[in-house]
Amino acid sequence: MALSCHLFLAHGRVCRIRGENLSNQSPFSSATTLDCEQSLHRILSKLECYKQSPLAALQSGRWVKLICGASFEDIAEVRNLSLIYALAGVDCIDCAADGAVVTAVSDGVRAAKEIALDFGYSFRDPWLMVSINDDEDPHFRKAEFNPRLCPSDCPRPCERVCPASAISFSYPESSGVIPERCYGCGRCIPVCPMRNIQAVTYVRNLEKVSELLCLDEVDAVEIHTGQGRLEAFHQLVTNLGSSFDHLKLVAVSVPDLGDSMISSMTTMYESMKPYVKCANLWQLDGRPMSGDIGKGATRAAVILGGRVLAALDRPPGFLQLAGGTNSHTREALELAGLVNNGNESMIAGIAGIAFGGYARKIVCSLLKELEATKSTRLEDHPELLFKSISVTGELVWPMKL
Ligand code: SF4
Ligand code: SF4
CATH class of the missing domain: 3.30.70.20 (Alpha-Beta Plaits)
Structure with a gap:
């Protein structure tokens, strides 16, 4: 069913509920309705202003990625997170390499597009990325x-x-x-x-991953690796490389490897080079899965970003922060002088930020409210939808300015 059948609020304050036009009626108080309306228009008009392709966002340092979680497979929540953050303007949505999860992200993005078009704005799809691992990894347990x-x-x-x-x-x-x-x-x-x-770790089935990577909906892959895994990385890329052909981005998520950081990145790049015909990106995973803990969690990612950026012998690829990233990361990047500022050169600065735990935390209570209604579609509860986009926009917009 088209979203317009559910929306009760649009241009000219026309209410449309279940296909009927109900002028000047709303299930909410007028103050709330006005807030919601202003919030949505503010967000969508911002999206209009900063309507770049994901690649242009990388090139100009305005890239924002939502990390749903490499192991997070709550289909309803993944779908609603994708809906919210697609409307807030992210450039990429990173999810578990699982067919049902990919479908949930696509469904959320489709719903976001319907809302944007319904309100008279254009929409560009964020890239859909799936995350895989080469060996035992905390993100895959x-x-x-x-x-x-x-x-x-x-x-x-x-x-x-x-x-x-x-x-x-x-x-x-x-x-x-x-x-x-x-x-x-x-x-x-x-x-x-x-x-x-106990923690139980796992590695995704390569055959299934390969099939997923060939789906039209999948634009990008991210390989999570770590200390002492160069051989495992090489093997994974060799086995999977032929599935990279239609991708727009191949990313590698790497924690701080200390003194061997740049040499390891160089070795990994050599392994990837025969297979990667698109852009590549290094996700610098400062303090994994900690962005929701507090302001200080972002420090490790910013320090790692500064170190890698300063290493002019590093291999090619955009640099993006993750691991501890939150609402303080953009400011910390600026204070450290690492912001790209629109210079379309890969050595000019950090290309963007990925938000995971913090991105989920700031809408957690709103998604719990939705759960209490026994409904799974956020757009069926416009007040919750508008509040969610408003909250998440505060995280995404500073990167887009
Ligand atoms: S698993 Fe949780 S509830 Fe059970 S003993 Fe441990 S802390 Fe207590
Ligand atoms: S605390 Fe972390 S590891 Fe433990 S159940 Fe929750 S998400 Fe899983």
Whole structure:
């Protein structure tokens, strides 16, 4: 069903609910309606002003990526996150390399496009990226435990510390870790007094990944790697390289490898070179999966970005920060003198920022409100949709200015 059938508010304050035109009627108070209207128009008009292709955003240092989570597979939430952030103007949406998750992202982006067009604005699709790993990696793990081993008087610190609400003792089918929501941050593991929680890592099936990469919807891939994994990286790229042909971007997510950072990047680049016919990007993963913790979490990514940017012998590729990134990252980049400022040269500055845990945290309470309604489509609750876009726009827009 087209979104216009649900929207109750548009140009000229015409309400359209379930296909009917209901002038001057709204389910909300007029103050709320006005706020929502102004919020949406403000966001969509900003999108009009900064309507660059994702590649141009990289080239001008205005690239923003949403990280849904390499292991996060809550289909309804991935879909709504994609809807919200596509309307807030991100250039790329990075998700788990899973067919159902890819479909959820595409569906969210399609819904965003319908809303933008419905309000009279144009829309450009963000790139869809899937994340894979070459070996054991914290981004590709799930926590698990047997709740029957938990003492009945345990105050359940695991539940309180989980940023993804992935631990529940009242989950309908089972209690314990909800696997599709767990994204492997590991915070629950050390807080368990019974040492009851384990992390289980996994590597995606290469054949399935290869099929995914050939889908029209998939524009980009990101390979997560780490210390001592150059051979595993080489093997993965060799096995998968022929599937890179139609991609627009091949990214490598790499943590701080210390003194071997640049030499490792160079070796990885040599492995990729025969297969990569598009742009390439280095995701500098400062302090993995920590952006929601606080202001200081961003420091590691900015320092790593500065170090790699200063190394003129680094291999080609855009540089983008992740790992600890949050609403303070843009300002920290500016203070460190690392902002590109629209110079279309790859050595001029950091090309952009990816937001993961923090991006999800700032809409978490709104998505919980949606869940309480038993509805899965955010656009069926326009007030929640507008609030979500308004909140996320505050994160995305500073990068677009
Ligand atoms: S705290 Fe992290 S690792 Fe533990 S269940 Fe939650 S998301 Fe998974
Ligand atoms: S902290 Fe450990 S023992 Fe307590 S509820 Fe959580 S998993 Fe069970």
